[in-house]
Amino acid sequence: MSRSIRLLNLLQRLREYRHPVTAQTLAEHLQISVRSVYRDIETLRAQGVRIEAAAGLGFQLKEDFLLPPMTLDETEIEAIFLALYWLKSVPDQSLQLASNAVLAKLDAVLPKHRQHFMEQTTLRAFNVWLPVDMQILEQIRMAIRQQVKISVKYIDEQKNESIRTLWPFAMGYFNDKIVIAAWCELRQAFRNFRVDRVRQLVLSQDVYPQFKQQLFRQWWEQEKRDSTTDRN
Structure with missing residues (x-):
């Protein structure tokens, strides 16, 4: 894996967490060493990414400078949220993780008032699936x-x-x-x-x-x- 891809993967992981995450957790998710996590975070900071460190808690991305704002109306946000929430029930771990990643990306690019609306959305989709491998x-x-x-x-x-x-x-x-x-x-x-x-x-x-x-x-x-x- 190239270092640029590794940095993008690290940035995406940080987007997915609303609270501080430890270097150990990031290292396990990315399958790299803790030392590499620290080095890559310093590289991202040098490029202008605001990553704060909380003693004993870990790192947290404070703002995302790479993605432009996205304009979605309230109905579009509800439609996307409902579809992604339904996807969480599908017995396919890769799709479940992908739905979490998409929600994190949306949260990063939506204006603040739209982020708040998405957080307050109470539409839900429920499904019970026959067991599959x-x-x-x-x-x-x-x-x-x-x-x-x-x-x-x-x-x-x-x-x-x-x-x-x-x-x-x-x-x-x-x-x-x-x-x-x-x-x-x-x-x-x-x-x-x-x-x-x-x-x-x-x-x-x-x-x-x-x-x-x-x-x-x-x-x-x-x-x-x-x-x-x-x-x-």
């Missing part, structure tokens, strides 16, 4: 992003087990379940797979032969023609 969920998102094939052990509705090679191109969050939309090489057709029924997953390096946007459009046309959602 978070590592498998993250691997599926990675496969969709990179447009590569995956091999899964899947348990269908009748408790039958099969090994499938899939081209995952979309994922949907429906009520209590998370569903993968994919081309199934076994069936030679589009199929929907519930993530809670995936028992094992191997992430391939093989790029599938169509762009995910093309597959999504073809699948969506089929879904509009056929309302059956579980034909595995």
Whole structure:
């Protein structure tokens, strides 16, 4: 990791804390030494970043000089907050951490009166999800992003087990379940797979032969023609 990236990561971590945070905590999050944290904080200070040190408590970012003010009205703030709060319930640790990071960035760029409004927002989204393997969920998102094939052990509705090679191109969050939309090489057709029924997953390096946007459009046309959602 380059030093410039490390400094940006440190700055982002400081944004996420409303109260002082210790150098030890920052070092653990960033996977660097405590000594490096102190050295990087001094570098940021030399560049004009206001980072205050509280004896026995740690460091706190007092203002963010890098990000410009952002203009959002109250309804837009409520919409973003509600979406990010809902995301905290999704059983995917990376997305949960990302939602916290986005909220911290918003807090850094919003004018003071909008920051106060966001802090006072009481809109909430609640969801109860079927248990899933978070590592498998993250691997599926990675496969969709990179447009590569995956091999899964899947348990269908009748408790039958099969090994499938899939081209995952979309994922949907429906009520209590998370569903993968994919081309199934076994069936030679589009199929929907519930993530809670995936028992094992191997992430391939093989790029599938169509762009995910093309597959999504073809699948969506089929879904509009056929309302059956579980034909595995």
